[in-house]
C-alpha cells in the first residue's frame with residue numbers, strides 16, 4: 025500500500041470534488057441519523073504535506089494523539105493560536121497560492137452504527153459537514169470521499185456503500201489555509217477546524233433528494249398558496265389548514281401570514297419514500313414595489329443588527345442554547361432584523377428566526393477585502409477561473425436556506441469589490457429563487473442588486489438619499505435603501521442612533537439599517553479578561569477592532585444595546601402633559617397593539633406617588649391616538665414631577681415574560697427648584713486652614729480639604745477623558761479624529777496654575793488658569809465657594825482664552841473620596857449615557873455600588889457616566905447640581921483608565937475618583953463611521969455651573 029501526500033487541491037481554485045449537490049436543511053427528519061460530534065483524535069502538523077494519508081486507513085493507531093472536541097477550533101483548544109486581522113490577509117497575496125506554513129489538523133473518529141441503523145437495501149447514507157474552516161479532505165474506512173472548501177457552508181458525501189456495523193473510521197484532514205481563504209477575508213479571527221456538526225444521515229429509498237417550500241401570501245385576498253417542489257413523488261400535509269396534496273401541486277387556502285412581528289408558522293409534513301420531513305411553513309410574499317421592499321404588501325423598516333457567530337470560549341462553534349440566547353436578546357431589545365454577516369449562520373439559527381420572528385438578510389460566505397490593498401487587482405470575483413467557486417458558494421447558501429420564511433433577502437457577500445463573478449452569482453440566485461431580492465453593498469451602481477445599500481454613511485448623506493437627491497446610476501435611483509452597517513458599536517458608543525432613526529422614519533425610501541455589530545469577539549483569557557488582536561503574538565493584527573458589538577463577549581447587553589432598544593421601540597409614547605394626555609403611535613409594520621398593556625406612573629422627585637393602568641385602544645400599525653391621562657394625584661408632594669407611561673407585554677410570549685417593557689415615554693410636568701446656598705457664613709482664616717460653613721480649605725492653595733467629616737482630595741477642573749475607540753477613530757479616516765488631536769495638543773496633561781486665593785466676606789474665590797505645556801491656549805477657571813451652616817456651594821466659571829481648535833472631551837470637576845461604595849442618585853439611569861446616546865436614560869431614583877457603575881468595555885476607556893443627575897450621594901457626601909450634571913465614580917484615576925489595555929489592568933486603589941461633569945463631548949461612531957454630529961460637540965466656550973455639597977450619613 026502506498027500513501028499519498030499530494031496537496032494540489034489545497035491551492036486549486038475549484039470548490040472541491042466528490043461532494044454531493046447542495047440541498048435543503050432537513051431539520052428533524054425522521055430518517056435515522058447519527059451525530060458524530062464529540063471527542064475526536066487529533067494531530068497538528070505545520071504544513072499541508074508533513075504527514076501522508078496513512079492515518080486514514082483502518083487499523084491506524086491514533087491512541088497517542090490528542091483529544092479534541094468536535095465541533096471546535098483547534099486553536100481554541102491548546103493547539104496553536106487564534107489570529108485576528110480586519111481586512112489584511114495574514115499571508116502574502118499571491119492567489120491562489122498559500123504559505124508553506126499551513127497548520128493542518130488530522131481528525132480521526134471511529135464509530136459504530138446504532139443497532140437499529142437501516143440496512144443497505146433501504147436507501148443510502150450521507151455524511152454531512154455543516155462547517156469546516158477552510159479546506160477538508162475526507163476518508164471513510166480508508167476510501168477517499170473527496171475534498172471541499174467553503175467554510176461556513178454544508179458539504180455532503182454519499183457513504184452508504186462504505187459503512188460497516190462497527191469500527192467505521194472517519195478521517196478528516198483540515199488545512200487552515202487554502203485557495204478558499206482568499207474568499208473568506210472577513211473581519212474576524214482566523215479559526216481553523218471542524219466547527220459545526222458532523223452527522224451521518226440515512227437517506228431512505230424514495231426519499232426526497234431536496235425540497236423547496238413556496239409559501240406565498242396574497243394580502244388582498246388573505247390567502248396563502250403553498251407548493252412544495254421536490255425531486256421525488258411525495259405528499260404534503262398541513263393539518264391545521266386541511267391541506268393534503270401531492271408534491272408540486274399548488275393549493276390556496278385562507279391563512280394567517282408570517283411576519284417577523286407575527287411569526288405564524290404552520291406545521292406540515294413532507295412524506296416521500298420512507299421519510300417524513302417536518303415542515304414549518306410561514307406564508308409571506310416579499311416584493312419590490314413602488315421602489316420599496318414590501319412584505320405582504322407593507323413596507324418594512326429594518327431595525328437590524330449584524331451578527332457574527334461568536335462565543336468567547338468556543339469561537340464560531342455555537343451550541344443551540346447560545347443561538348437561542350442571541351435571538352431572545354434581540355427580540356427583547358426590539359431588534360427585528362439580522363444580517364448574517366458575513367456568511368450563512370448555523371442553520372438552526374434560521375429555524376429560531378422563523379420561530380421567534382426576525383427578518384434575515386442571509387449573506388454568502390464571501391469577502392475578498394484584502395485585495396483593496398492592491399487596488400482590487402487580481403480580485404477573484406473578477407476572474408472567471410474563480411466563478412465556479414463563487415457559484416458553488418451561492419448555491420450552497422440558497423439551497424440550504426431557501427425554506428426559511430425569515431430569510432427575506434439574499435446577500436452575495438461583503439466587501440469583495442465588483443466583478444463578473446458577483447454578477448454570475450446574482451444571476452444564478454435570481455433564476456433559482458425569484459421570490460427574494462438580492463443585496464450586495466460593494467457595487468454602488470447596483471448592477472446586480474435589488475436594493476441600494478451602504479455602510480457608515482453620515483446622517484446628512486442618508487438624508488439626501490432619503491430625499492432622492494443622491495443621484496447615482498438610474499437603476500440605483502429606483503431602488504429602496506438601507507444601511508447594511510451603521511452605528512459602529514466599538515467600545516463606548518455608538519452615538520447618534522436616534523438621529524439616524526429619525527431619518528429612517530421620516531423618509532420612505534430609507535428602510536432602516538443594521539448596527540455593526542451584535543457581539544464583541546473577545547476571547548476569554550485569564551491573562552486579560554478578554555483577549556483581542558495582538559494578544560496571541562500575531563505579526564499582523566488589528567487590535568481591539570474585533571470588539572465592536574452591542575453585547576459584551578459574555579452576551580451582557582452594553583449600554584449601546586439599551587440605547588438601541590429605546591431608539592427603535594415599536595410604540596411611540598409622546599407627552600402633552602399640559603393637555604393631560606399622551607399620544608400613542610403604533611410603529612409596528614404588521615402587529616396591532618393588542619399584545620400590549622399600558623401603565624402610567626406619576627413621579628415626584630423620582631419617587632412614584634401614584635400609578636395605574638392606562639387603557640389604550642388596539643391601534644393598527646401606523647395608527648395613533650391621544651390617550652387621556654388621569655388627573656395628577658391631589659395629595660402629591662411639591663417637587664419636580666414626571667409622568668412615565670410604559671407599554672408592556674400583556675401576556676408572556678415565546679421571547680419574553682408578561683410585564684416585559686417594550687416601550688416607554690416620560691415627560692416633565694413641573695420644573696425642579698434650583699438648588700442654592702444663601703451665603704450666610706463667610707470664610708474664616710485660621711492657621712493653615714480657611715473654614716467656610718461645614719468645609720475647610722488649605723489657606724495657601726485654596727484647595728478643598730473636607731466637608732464636615734468627609735475628606736476630599738484634589739478637587740479641580742477636569743477636561744480629560746480616557747479616549748474611547750470612537751474618539752480615537754479609525755486610522756484610515758480623513759476626517760478630523762479628536763482623540764489623537766486632543767493628545768497631540770496635551771489635553772491629557774493640563775497644568776493648573778494658581779493665580780489667587782481671595783477671602784471676601786461672603787465667599788472664598790480661587791482663581792486658576794488651566795493649560796497644557798507648549799501651548800498658548802488655556803482656560804481660566806474660577807471657583808467661588810459660599811456656605812451656610814451645613815451646606816457648601818461651588819460655582820465654577822470657565823473662560824477659554826487663545827485659539828481653541830478642538831472641542832473639549834469633558835468639562836467639570838473631579839475629586840477623590842477616601843471611601844465610597846453605595847451610590848444613590850436622582851436623575852438619568854439606570855445605565856450609562858452620553859450626549860448622543862441618552863435616549864434610554866430614565867429620570868428616577870437609582871442606586872448602585874461603585875463597581876457596578878463601571879461598564880466593562882473589553883479595551884478600557886471612558887465609561888459609566890450617568891446623565892441628567894439632579895443629586896447624588898456617595899461616600900458620605902451629597903451633591904446637588906445646577907444645572908443637572910453627569911456623574912462618574914471609579915476606583916482608579918482617568919490616567920489609569922487611559923493607560924489600561926485590558927480589563928485586568930484596572931486595579932482598584934484606595935480612593936474613589938468622582939467626576940461631576942457639566943458637559944461631555946458626544947460619542948459618535950468614528951471607530952469606523954462618522955464622528956459625533958456637530959450639535960454634540962463640547963465646544964470650548966465660556967461656561968458656568970454650580971454644585972451644593974453637604975455631608976450625609978455614608
Ligand code: GAL
Nearest residue numbers: 110211438439509540572952
Ligand atoms: C465593515 C465590514 C465589517 C467590519 C466593519 C468594521 O467595513 O463590512 O466586516 O469590518 O467594517 O468593524
